[in-house]
Amino acid sequence: MxxxxxxxxxxxxxxxxxxxxxxxxxxxxxxxxxxxxxxxxxxxxxxxxxxxxxxxxxxxxxxxxxxxxxxxxxxxxxxxxxxDSLQDTHTRLEGNLCLAMTYTVAGYFFPPLLAQFQRRYPGVKLHLSEASRPEIEQGLKSGEFDLAIVLTSNIEHHHWLEKMTLTKSRRRLWVASHHELLNKGKLTLKDIAHYPYIMLTVDEADQTALKYWKPEGVSPDVMFRTSSVEAVRSMVANGTGITILSDMVYRPWSLDGKRIEHIELSNAIPSMEIGLSWPKNRPLTPSAKAFCNLAEALIK
The missing domain is CATH 1.10.10.10 (Winged helix-like DNA-binding domain superfamily/Winged helix DNA-binding domain)
Known part of the structure; x- marks a missing residue:
């Protein structure tokens, strides 16, 4: 039909x-x-x-x-x-691109962008690395990496780094579909502080969380820390605890088919920002510049 x-x-x-x-x-x-x-x-x-x-x-x-x-x-x-298939000029670019990224970027942001870049610039040989933010910053400084895709909101006090934020992903409260908080109306961090909390640790998520909890004079009642987003997702969906994470990693269903709801909190919780970073004192290579231009065109 x-x-x-x-x-x-x-x-x-x-x-x-x-x-x-x-x-x-x-x-x-x-x-x-x-x-x-x-x-x-x-x-x-x-x-x-x-x-x-x-x-x-x-x-x-x-x-x-x-x-x-x-x-x-x-x-x-x-x-x-x-x-893209009609734009033959894209195929003329050749060279290498050493590109680094953090865990969250690799799993939830990078794959579609990578596929698009590979199709548009088949002559560029990519060297991909997953690393922590401090390791990436060191690699950019030493010249090991040409360019990095990182959580730009985690970069602080580095005057020698350029950063281009491509997108922002707001953070919201995750709860099980049957959780009592769904019936509470407007919620603040103080309202949820006594509930068991599942703390994600990867990409400095735990450190970031404390930055917006601390000004409220409360802290989450952390019952479990994990570097696995899927572990957080499953534990929340099963009603073991709650968490606050960005919409980028949100999925409404856990691996075992249980529903997860998300709730906007009244507090001013900062968004997770994702983008590109490179050293100010080193010009971008043609391949790195092409990647930046593509990312900006597709995402911004």
Missing amino acids: ARDLSLRKLRYFLAVAKCGRVTQAAIDLNVSQSSITTGVKEIEEQAGVALFQRTSRGMLLTREGTRFLQRVNYAFQALDDAF
Whole structure:
């Protein structure tokens, strides 16, 4: 059966899936809220399933919506590839690029960007490294790395480093689908301080968390520390504890199929910022510059 799924409607769906709110999606795309609502509703009617669960906290992807999101992302990737295939000048760039990244970047941000770069610049040989922020900064200083993709919000007091923030991912409270906090209305860090907390430690997440807990005069009741995002996800989904993490690593389902909800807190919790970094005193190589330009065009 033919489906009139225009690119415009699909972009509306992507925008809502990304931010979780029709109002914000309308602002991001500079269209009316009614256009967003109508477009998403028409897709759902044509698909015959609900892609979002409408709640007081916003639009949450259903299981079918999560699967559809993956397919739509593939479709837009294929469209980008089609345009890239027409631009033969991209294939002329040759050279090497030593690129470093942190754990979170490698798992949740980098793969689509890498695939796009490889297709656009097949003549560039990539040397990829995953490392901690201090190791990456040392590698940039010594010349081991040409460029790095890092959590730019974690870079502090390094006057010799350039940084280009590409995107920001807000942090929200994660709870199990049956958790009592879902019925509490507006919440602050003080309201959740006595609940068992699952603390992620990778990419300095624990140190970052304490920076926004401390000014409130409270601290989380940490029952478990782990470097595994999937461990955090599963423990939260099963009701063992709660956590605060960024939307970038949020998924509504744990590996064992249990639902995770996220809640906006009233406190001013800083977003996680992701971007590029390189030494100020060393010009970017042509390959590194091409990567920066591509990343900025695709993500900003």
